[in-house]
Amino acid sequence: MQTQKSRPARTAYDNARPHDTPIDRVLHRLDRVKRTAPDKWIARCPAHDDKRPSLSIREAEDHKVLLKCWAGCGAFEIVAALGLNLGDLFPGDCRSLHQHGTGPMRRPFDYRDALQGIAHETLVARLIIETVNSGQEMDVESLDRLALAEQRISDALQAAGGVQ
Numbered sequence: 001m002q003t004q005k006s007r008p009a010r011t012a013y014d015n016a017r018p019h020d021t022p023i024d025r026v027l028h029r030l031d032r033v034k035r036t037a038p039d040k041w042i043a044r045c046p047a048h049d050d051k052r053p054s055l056s057i058r059e060a061e062d063h064k065v066l067l068k069c070w071a072g073c074g075a076f077e078i079v080a081a082l083g084l085n086l087g088d089l090f091p092g093d094c095r096s097l098h099q100h101g102t103g104p105m106r107r108p109f110d111y112r113d114a115l116q117g118i119a120h121e122t123l124v125a126r127l128i129i130e131t132v133n134s135g136q137e138m139d140v141e142s143l144d145r146l147a148l149a150e151q152r153i154s155d156a157l158q159a160a161g162g163v164q
């Protein structure tokens with residue numbers, strides 16, 4: 001009678017947290033990633049020549065990844081530049097793709113979108129101020145970036161109908 005050899009024991013890493021969540025996939029491929037909140041990051045946008053952090057990344061409660069480039073790159077261009085496809089932003093299947101994307105019925109002005117843009121620009125300004133506060137000198141790039149923030153917020157205001 002032969003003793004049955006047991007299979008090699010599963011090692012600890014089999015039980016480790018799954019590493020292949022959409023947010024991991026995206027963050028590992030991005031450059032100059034900075035976490036700004038438990039579920040939010042900013043990074044350089046891979047889809048344009050981005051010397052400044054124009055890309056905001058958010059992980060939704062359902063683990064879907066939301067990407068927004070404030071210079072105007074589309075989610076498709078961004079994931080393509082990362083060597084991913086839109087389905088990689090979603091856990092499991094990609095059914096929710098239909099809610100995302102570039103539908104033909106775009107509202108002329110989206111207040112939520114504009115407020116998110118202002119929030120992003122304010123965040124960029126905060127990060128620059130933190131850098132200066134830590135004793136580093138304000139460089140030209142940061143000054144330009146602050147000017148761009150002001151410009152983008154003014155543009156949002158114009159798009160909303162300007163000052164009354």
Ligand SMILES: [Zn+2]
Pocket residue numbers: 045046047048050054069070071072073
């Ligand atoms: Zn971009």
